Amino acid sequence: MPSSELTQAAGSTATVPAEYVALLLADARLPTGAHTQSAGLEPALRNGMRSAQVPDYLRARLATVTETEAAAAVVARHVWLAAEPTDRTTALDVVDRAWRVRTPAAAMRAAADLLGRGYLRTTAALWDLGLATGHPWCRAVVIGSVGAAAGLSAAAVARVLGYEDVQTVVAATLKLDPFDPVLATRWVAEAGAGVEAMVARVSGCTRADDLPAVGAPLMEQWAQAHETEERRLFRA
């Protein structure tokens, strides 16, 4: 197993195996602010989607917005590894911009920026990534960078994004419309095949221009409307 470049940074003494970092990044208990997110689930329910449709909602996300985000993370990882350390920030800016160009809903961009900030703050406190960004980076770019530094494969980075999205949706469903948590866990498990198919589609991406741009029109509409909702449990 590759040991992490992260371990050479200030404040860290132990070797952190890549697989361990992958678990850490996908853990809802990581203090990134992810508990404020429902991956669009709350606005979807508000707009008439039933909880029983959550498995279909997961399929829709994996074919659209989550695929784009995972691909952006994969490209960010590639760029982080390929660029000279002094050029990384500029190169990652290009990936971040490419993701934004493919994410028309400002509410979705704001949610990803919030998470990007949370991930960057948390991981930068543990390890020195040597990144200096003057503006927010979306979650995908931050996770791709941390994944690169930690020795994660492209597939592992994409899988973190996919798994995290699935768990965010299902956990939010349990909070908003409580049901049997075992059934919820079954949905997460059954989404695994779809996550792996998505991982296979995006793992080969290396250029920002290659990013998929498949939109989800109603999700985007619901996300925009949710921003101005006064009574909401989740930010997005």
Added chain:
Amino acid sequence: MITRASTVSAAAGVVGRTGVVAGVTDGRPWLRLTSGPLRAQQVHARPGWGRVALIANTALLLGGDEVHLDLHVEAGARLEAFEVAGTVAYHGRGRACAWSVTATVEAGGELVLAGEPFVVADGADVVRTLRLDVAAGARVTVRETTVLGRTGELGGRLVSRTAIDHAGVPLLREDQHLVPGLRELPGLLGTHRVVDVLTVVGAAAPATPPGATAYPLLDDAGALIRWIGDDVASSPLHRLPVR
């Protein structure tokens, strides 16, 4: 009755380009028109503008057809192009068809492209492409209305791609895979059949009418205003002035 152009066999499909170049020389607007599957017909315009009606020359859009519309607005020129009637993409009998619009608008130029409903009938397999290259200081307004299925139909396959560059850099890339089996999923289109979009680049978008959703573009470069619904007549975008 409209007949297929005799020079093109129906089996091969109608493939061709229609071009409009709008320019201005010594303060006088001019147009250079090239007709293809669509006829570009100059019509009376407001002062300072060129105005073109786009009229199908033959029965469109069948399997194997590829219709391309190329618009070029030179620096300082103004062009309004509008479709006279909607377009139906018919059952393709196993063959795909394509409809693409490419527009380049130079600095100080302005383009208004007013589309009519594009209907994807059962059995059609359509790729629609919109490419806009908008210079800094140019303005573009495009209305696109897509309808899945004629009355009583669910509609065929539609892949809709949009690529907008502004001031030389990518501004928007958006693909919609509105194919049966996927588009019904929650969060994509659900049971809706109509996607109506007004795209404004290089200028402030009009106020968003009730029921529609505004998506401000990056760099404060304009907005998409989109309505998703069940029938074209209900779209609040009809109330927006296209120009």
